[in-house]
Amino acid sequence: xxxxxxxxxxxxxxxxxxxxxxxxxxxxxxxxxxxxxxxxxxxxxxxxxxxxxxxxxxxxxxxxxxxxxxxxxxxxxxxxxxxxxxxxxxxxxxxxxxxxxxxxxxxxxxxxxxxxxxxxxxxxxxxxxxxxxxxxxxxxxxxxxxxxxxxxxxxxxxxxxxxxxxxxxxxxxxxxxxxxxxxxxxxxxxxxxxxxxxxxxxxxxxxxxxxxxxxxxxxxxxxxxxxxxxxxxxxxxxxxxxxxxxxxxxxxxxxxxxxxxxxxxxxxxxxxxxxxxxxxxxxxxxxxxxxxxxxxxxxxxxxxxxxxxxxxxxxxxxxxxxxxxxxxxxxxxxxxxxxxxxxxxxxxxxxxxxxxxxxxxxxxxxxxxxxxxxxxxxxxxxxxxxxxxxxxxxxxxxxxxxxxxxxxxxxx
Ligand code: ASP
Numbered sequence: 001x002x003x004x005x006x007x008x009x010x011x012x013x014x015x016x017x018x019x020x021x022x023x024x025x026x027x028x029x030x031x032x033x034x035x036x037x038x039x040x041x042x043x044x045x046x047x048x049x050x051x052x053x054x055x056x057x058x059x060x061x062x063x064x065x066x067x068x069x070x071x072x073x074x075x076x077x078x079x080x081x082x083x084x085x086x087x088x089x090x091x092x093x094x095x096x097x098x099x100x101x102x103x104x105x106x107x108x109x110x111x112x113x114x115x116x117x118x119x120x121x122x123x124x125x126x127x128x129x130x131x132x133x134x135x136x137x138x139x140x141x142x143x144x145x146x147x148x149x150x151x152x153x154x155x156x157x158x159x160x161x162x163x164x165x166x167x168x169x170x171x172x173x174x175x176x177x178x179x180x181x182x183x184x185x186x187x188x189x190x191x192x193x194x195x196x197x198x199x200x201x202x203x204x205x206x207x208x209x210x211x212x213x214x215x216x217x218x219x220x221x222x223x224x225x226x227x228x229x230x231x232x233x234x235x236x237x238x239x240x241x242x243x244x245x246x247x248x249x250x251x252x253x254x255x256x257x258x259x260x261x262x263x264x265x266x267x268x269x270x271x272x273x274x275x276x277x278x279x280x281x282x283x284x285x286x287x288x289x290x291x292x293x294x295x296x297x298x299x300x301x302x303x304x305x306x307x308x309x310x311x312x313x314x315x316x317x318x319x320x321x322x323x324x325x326x327x328x329x330x331x332x333x334x335x336x337x338x339x340x341x342x343x344x345x346x347x348x349x350x351x352x353x354x355x356x357x358x359x360x361x362x363x364x365x366x367x368x369x370x371x372x373x374x375x376x377x378x379x380x381x382x383x384x385x386x387x388x389x390x391x392x393x394x395x396x397x398x399x400x401x402x403x404x405x406x407x408x409x410x411x412x
Pocket of ligand 1: 269304305344345347348349350351382383386
């Protein structure tokens, strides 16, 4: 019998899980462990993968000048696409006006959500960890990336014997982590099944009821989804086609497994190992590029989140009947960008970061309670867009560095 391809298996798992979550909500306990094991394995592999991949990638880039050029291109792409995403969001939310006339009686208590208090300056300062083991223990991505960059960079300045030894060590370490990643990927359909079944069972009643009472919440969801679709299926493919000269459909196919995983786990960090595997093995981008561009992207490039921050803040302003001037809207745009950069690649991180945008323009923080009910669902979509944008960036940058891509493992 012909084996069903993994991305189809994942898709089937998602559909079955939705049915399971809707009709057998009382039994999700029996399947939740599959999701937990899968998430734990992904989280387990992320820190050592980032360390070895960046260290080996950067050590192989060689000179500081090349690294600087790569860094500049990467950051420019990330800022540009995030801004494009926010602009799309701002346009859509002003066009549809989902919040105008919303029922404020639906504000939910925001429990257990600590309001983001870390300023942008603090985030920058905290990139340097006091203790690297603490950074590993807490999965502090930016700190791990920073440390790995230093390791990779200074390996090249060692004496030949030590240099060769450490270069081999990080290269082998990276190869090993990728092997473990490939092994974990085999379990994706089961993991995804467990995660989605639990999410659906937990969310379905509340969300459906709330959307039922409040048409405005439904409209808000539609606004976010439409803006995400425009960004992911029009703006980014145009960049792929005209700047990277890559066929968007082919690239989409190469990314099917990571995208479905991002959607299911709502975590770009947890998806990172799968994204790296796909971009290296299915798109043929070198480790030199992926090791630098993708971990950084999973941490700071969140187009979906950026767009969502802007729409959510504008929705809250509309719901409270607060007119925002042009300048204030520019403020929303700027802080949405910062919030998306600061958001961790974990589920619902974006929701907490909205407090940054709301505080900056003086909107009521309780407004977050208005959108709480549908955040988990929107998180799935925006995380997929976050990962999609990282992947587009990696091929664009690879092309600009003169690499020849190879999509031969993807059926066109
Ligand atoms: N869950 C998103 C991610 O991991 C972040 C967010 O909540 O917007 O990319």
